[in-house]
Amino acid sequence: MSTTSMRPCGDFRTSYQQDTTIFETKFIWAATCALIAALCAAPFILDEYYISLFIQVAYLGVAALGLNILVGFTGQISLGHGAFFGFGAFASAWINTTLHIPVFFAIPLAGFMTMAVGMMFGLPAARIKGLYLAIATLASQFIIEDFFARADWFSGGSSGAMAEPVDIFGFVFDTDQSFFYIALFALVSMYIWGSNLMRSRDGRAFVAVRDHYLSAEIMGINLTKYRLLSFGISAFYAGIGGALYGHYLGYVSAEGFTIMLSIQFLAMCIIGGLGSIKGTLMGVIFMVLLPESLEGIVGMMKETDWGNIPAVVDGVAYLKEMSIGAVIILFLIFEPEGLAHRWQQIKNYWKFYPFSY
Amino acid sequence: MSKSLFRKSSINGAVVVSIACSLSATALAKNSVFVGHLADLSGPTAFVGKYYADGVRDSLAYINANGGIDGTKLEYETIDYAYKVPQAIGAYKKWKSRKKMVAMQGWGTADTEALITFASRDRIPVYSASYSGHLTDPTGKNPKTKKPAPYNFFYGASYSDSCRALVQWANDDWTAKGAKGKPKFTHIGANHPFPNAPKKACAEYAQELGFEVMPAVVVSMKPGDFKAQCLTLKNSHTNYGYIGNLGGSVLSLIKSCNTVGTELQFMSNVWGGDKKIFKAVGAGIKDYIFPAMTPFWNDNVPGMKLVREISKQSDSSGNKERTHHYARGVCSVFFMKEAMVWAKHNGGITGENVKKGMYAVKDWEPKGLEGVCLPATWTPTDHRGINTVNIYKGNYNGGDIKIERVSQVTLKRRDDWLGY
Numbered sequence: 079m080s081t082t083s084m085r086p087c088g089d090f091r092t093s094y095q096q097d098t099t100i101f102e103t104k105f106i107w108a109a110t111c112a113l114i115a116a117l118c119a120a121p122f123i124l125d126e127y128y129i130s131l132f133i134q135v136a137y138l139g140v141a142a143l144g145l146n147i148l149v150g151f152t153g154q155i156s157l158g159h160g161a162f163f164g165f166g167a168f169a170s171a172w173i174n175t176t177l178h179i180p181v182f183f184a185i186p187l188a189g190f191m192t193m194a195v196g197m198m199f200g201l202p203a204a205r206i207k208g209l210y211l212a213i214a215t216l217a218s219q220f221i222i223e224d225f226f227a228r229a230d231w232f233s234g235g236s237s238g239a240m241a242e243p244v245d246i247f248g249f250v251f252d253t254d255q256s257f258f259y260i261a262l263f264a265l266v267s268m269y270i271w272g273s274n275l276m277r278s279r280d281g282r283a284f285v286a287v288r289d290h291y292l293s294a295e296i297m298g299i300n301l302t303k304y305r306l307l308s309f310g311i312s313a314f315y316a317g318i319g320g321a322l323y324g325h326y327l328g329y330v331s332a333e334g335f336t337i338m339l340s341i342q343f344l345a346m347c348i349i350g351g352l353g354s355i356k357g358t359l360m361g362v363i364f365m366v367l368l369p370e371s372l373e374g375i376v377g378m379m380k381e382t383d384w385g386n387i388p389a390v391v392d393g394v395a396y397l398k399e400m401s402i403g404a405v406i407i408l409f410l411i412f413e414p415e416g417l418a419h420r421w422q423q424i425k426n427y428w429k430f431y432p433f434s435y
Numbered sequence: 436m437s438k439s440l441f442r443k444s445s446i447n448g449a450v451v452v453s454i455a456c457s458l459s460a461t462a463l464a465k466n467s468v469f470v471g472h473l474a475d476l477s478g479p480t481a482f483v484g485k486y487y488a489d490g491v492r493d494s495l496a497y498i499n500a501n502g503g504i505d506g507t508k509l510e511y512e513t514i515d516y517a518y519k520v521p522q523a524i525g526a527y528k529k530w531k532s533r534k535k536m537v538a539m540q541g542w543g544t545a546d547t548e549a550l551i552t553f554a555s556r557d558r559i560p561v562y563s564a565s566y567s568g569h570l571t572d573p574t575g576k577n578p579k580t581k582k583p584a585p586y587n588f589f590y591g592a593s594y595s596d597s598c599r600a601l602v603q604w605a606n607d608d609w610t611a612k613g614a615k616g617k618p619k620f621t622h623i624g625a626n627h628p629f630p631n632a633p634k635k636a637c638a639e640y641a642q643e644l645g646f647e648v649m650p651a652v653v654v655s656m657k658p659g660d661f662k663a664q665c666l667t668l669k670n671s672h673t674n675y676g677y678i679g680n681l682g683g684s685v686l687s688l689i690k691s692c693n694t695v696g697t698e699l700q701f702m703s704n705v706w707g708g709d710k711k712i713f714k715a716v717g718a719g720i721k722d723y724i725f726p727a728m729t730p731f732w733n734d735n736v737p738g739m740k741l742v743r744e745i746s747k748q749s750d751s752s753g754n755k756e757r758t759h760h761y762a763r764g765v766c767s768v769f770f771m772k773e774a775m776v777w778a779k780h781n782g783g784i785t786g787e788n789v790k791k792g793m794y795a796v797k798d799w800e801p802k803g804l805e806g807v808c809l810p811a812t813w814t815p816t817d818h819r820g821i822n823t824v825n826i827y828k829g830n831y832n833g834g835d836i837k838i839e840r841v842s843q844v845t846l847k848r849r850d851d852w853l854g855y
Contacts, residue, residue: 126532127525134521227626236631237569238548240582252556254528327524328552329582332628333545334520369522373514380512392476392485395515399477 098277100270117262121255129254131366136261137322139362140268142346143355144315149344150352151276152308153288154203156215159343161222162313164335166192166320168226168233171241171330181244181325185264189317195222196313197306204302219337226332238331241324257326264322268315273355275311284308288353349409351416360417368405372398467508468775468784470495471530471539473546478518479656480543482682483706483760487564488513490757490764491540493748498768500748504775507784510534516542520549531557537786538562538771540764544629547587554586558786560774560793562588562767564760566705567632568595571818572854580854586786588793588813590767591728592821592846594629594704595855598637598677600726600824600844601702605675606644607842608700619672620646621699623664623688624679625656633704636855637677649673658683665692673699681706686715693719700724709758713829713836723829724841728821729762729807731838736806766808769801770820817853822846 091097101107121129145159170188174181199218203211226233233239243252244260251257275281283304286294295301324330342365350361376394384390413420472495474488475481495511503509512530516522523546530536531553538560541547547563547570554561563570566589575583592600602620609618620641624630638648649671652664665688668676676699678685685707692699701723708725730736733756742765747753774792778784781791798810811820826842846852 127529130524130528134525138521224626227628227631234581236628236634237567237581238628327549329548331544331548333543333548338519366521369519370525373522373526376514377512392515395476395517398515399517 100273100277114262114266118259121258126254129258131370133254133258133261133326134366135359135362136265137319137326138343138346138366139265139319139359140322141316141319142343142350142362143268143272143358144312144319145343146347146350146352146355146358147272147275147284147315148308148312149347150354150358151281151288152284152305153291154305154308155208155212156218156309156312157212157337157340157344158199158215158218158222159312159316160335160337160339160341161219162192162196162316163320163323163339163343164226164330164332165195165222165313166317167241167324167330167335168239168320169317170321171239171324172232174242175240180246181242182246185244185318185321185325188321189314192317192320193310193314196316197310200306200309200313203305203309216337219340223332223335226335233330233332236332238329239324240329241327243328244325252328261322261326264318268318269355269359272315276355280304280307285353345406349406349416351418354416354418356421357416357418360421364417368402369398372401466506467510468504468537469510469512469530469534470771471526471534471536472511472513473516473523473526473539473541474513475518475542476515478516480518480681483709483758484518484542486709486758486760487542487764489749490745490761491768493745494765494768494772495540496748497745498772504772504784505779507775507779509772516546518543518545520545523549524553527553531559537784538775538789540767540771541565544632548628551582551584551587555584558586558790560586560588560771560786560790562590562771564589564763564767565629566591566593566597567628568593568636568852568855569632570854573818574816575854576816577851577853577855583854584818586790588770588818588820590770590808590811590820591705591763592726592824593819594633595636595852596819596822596846597705597726597824598633599640599846599852600826601677601724602637602641602644602646602675603844603846604724604826604842605700605702606646609674614674617645617647618674619649621649621668621671621673621676622651622679623654623668623676624651625684626653627656630656630679630704632679633677634679636852646675652676654680654684654688656680656684658687661688661691662695664688665695665697668692668699669695669697673697675700675702678703678707682712685712689716689719689723705763706760708827708829709760710756710829710836710838711758713831713838716831718831718833720829720831725827725829726824727759727827728809728825729759729766730825731759732756732762738800738804738807741803742807762807766801766804769804769808770799770811773799773801817848819848819853822848 141163148154148156166188169191170184173179173184173187202214206214243250251260283299286299287301287304291301346361346365347358349364351357376398379390379394472491475484476488492513495509499509514526516526527550536559541561541563544565544567547565550561569580570584570587571593572580573583573585622634641648652667654661654664678701685703703725705726708723713720742762743753745765746757774789775784777792777795778788782788793813794815797812800810801808809821809823813820823843823845825840826844827838828841830837
């Protein structure tokens with residue numbers, strides 16, 4: 079698989095098949111399968127709090143992978159990912175309630191609708207790069223956000239839109255425990271699809287566009303086409319993630335899809351590792367768990383006598399917000415290649431233990 | 436605090452926590468119920484969120500210190516979710532699955548709306564400070580209601596009803612002034628769910644009363660230079676402008692409009708007018724009209740005594756002047772508390788019974804808060820607790836801010852206004 083790091087010595091690949099494999103060893107393949115099987119049992123073991131955190135990881139993870147395909151693999155930038163996420167949520171609710179298409183099909187349809195919108199806003203990407211593109215996509219964030227507030231027919235305006243729970247053959251997935259399986263299914267299939275995409279012709283074209291667009295063009299890669307396609311796929315993922323979010327909550331309100339969400343998606347990609355599929359998931363898990371674990375610390379302090387006074391609770395609340403920012407800065411300085419890189423290093427260390435160099 | 440002391444106390448803290456955790460199972464089995472409290476202390480709505488949160492928090496502490504719910508201890512936890520939906524969901528799920536939450540005190544539009552479905556499925560009453568009209572139709576009686584919210588309650592008139600009351604006041608004001616012609620009304624606010632909530636409902640009522648409704652003027656929620664918008668207001672000769680925003684944005688709007696020299700009468704929503712804003716704007720604020728659901732700190736009403744007692748929970752000196760947002764938080768908790776007391780004597784404190792308890796009394800004033808909380812009536816088909824709006828006028832008055840009540844408007848409980 080394509081990674082940004084150089085290969086260590088002794089790591090030989092003798093065929094293309096070996097080079098593009100998703101699971102490097104049989105053990106990793108078996109471990110992944112075992113993990114997914116174990117996750118299937120999670121709703122029977124873990125309480126609803128953990129389940130809801132996993133669901134959050136799933137819908138944010140799907141959307142964040144889309145952004146990583148755009149930013150990490152194709153080298154473009156988008157500051158409007160949060161708005162696309164919201165668009166997916168509204169679109170799925172709208173498709174389901176007005177066209178009466180079952181939710182299970184409304185979710186992918188919403189993905190395609192978001193894809194169309196994403197490609198529309200990706201059009202400038204054919205002509206502009208870098209900071210200019212960042213600003214152009216920033217505009218998409220605000221345009222779509224404004225659209226949510228105005229388009230009563232689509233989003234319900236200020237009163238929001240309701241989203242029915244997922245319903246397959248009469249079985250309604252309206253509890254956290256049941257929705258968990260929908261989320262798990264979406265997460266696994268979208269990540270497999272993402273991994274496969276990256277080792278296909280299109281995926282290699284994305285990486286070529288990122289690494290050196292001029293060389294890519296000389297090699298016969300249609301820059302406009304692939305940049306646009308990348309925007310489309312990125313928006314498709316955002317749309318699926320958003321649709322899951324909408325049907326999980328049962329209600330979509332225009333409040334949540336601000337520029338802050340877009341930046342949070344970017345932060346997930348950067349912390350996890352740009353241009354890494356599994357890194358994206360790590361970044362998402364990190365960003366979901368960070369505020370929760372900090373909240374846990376605040377909660378512990380509140381259990382004490384000296385801690386349960388407003389001065390302490392409020393003070394720690396500010397620290398909590400600041401530390402999220404601080405963690406992002408620290409990552410940029412000490413681990414610019416993200417958690418995926420750190421994971422690789424830990425793996426290497428143990429692989430050669432105790433003779434690591 | 437010195438470093439070593441901090442370390443020591445945090446170790447002590449950890450020990451206490453582990454003991455508390457092991458005891459919590461037995462504590463739950465004892466006589467207590469849990470109430471979750473979501474607050475925005477550090478996010479974008481913290482400007483007013485912290486005052487409201489203080490009111491809720493102090494009231495919960497006060498109730499506990501004074502016998503709880505008729506002897507049942509009230510456990511509670513305040514979580515600052517910084518106006519982020521995922522964190523609000525996380526907190527809700529944690530409370531629901533681990534603490535067996537029976538009711539929740541929420542905050543803004545974002546968290547309240549994200550939790551509507553969960554709350555009604557889990558049968559947990561949610562008391563919010565989001566006064567959107569569409570939360571008031573619990574059964575979906577009005578065909579316009581998109582999503583019935585059977586477990587959502589709030590203390591106060593909805594944004595739409597407050598705005599209608601202001602429009603009614605404006606109508607009276609126009610006649611009292613003896614002005615001729617049709618008065619012009621403009622909605623001023625950001626294009627976001629919160630300022631937009633009453634936009635349509637209010638414009639319709641204004642039209643009904645014979646106002647000429649002008650196109651809405653969009654003003655960002657973030658403070659800025661709003662002279663262009665003020666010029667629009669000036670050129671359109673608007674007479675009455677409804678401000679949908681809050682905090683710094685209102686401040687900049689008034690300052691910008693003073694520079695431009697508009698002559699319209701500002702009327703704000705319930706979050707857009709308090710002493711802090713008047714102090715910040717300074718001499719520029721003149722005859723600023725805003726609604727309030729509670730009297731002010733220095734008003735002489737019997738219930739204020741209890742509010743001052745409650746305030747001592749976090750301010751032992753008792754000198755801190757609280758805003759009317761604080762008092763609204765107090766009312767929200769005390770209505771919940773009395774519904775819990777009712778529930779306790781009618782089958783036990785569960786979310787479902789607390790909801791029933793909300794319907795038990797008509798024209799209901801929580802004990803000890805007479806004159807502070809307006810008499811409220813909730814029914815199974817109508818969650819418009821309050822349909823009376825007190826309208827106040829604020830003046831800077833050379834630093835000695837003067838707030839006086841100019842009118843009390845009681846709106847009809849019209850069926851077509853339910854949930855809208």
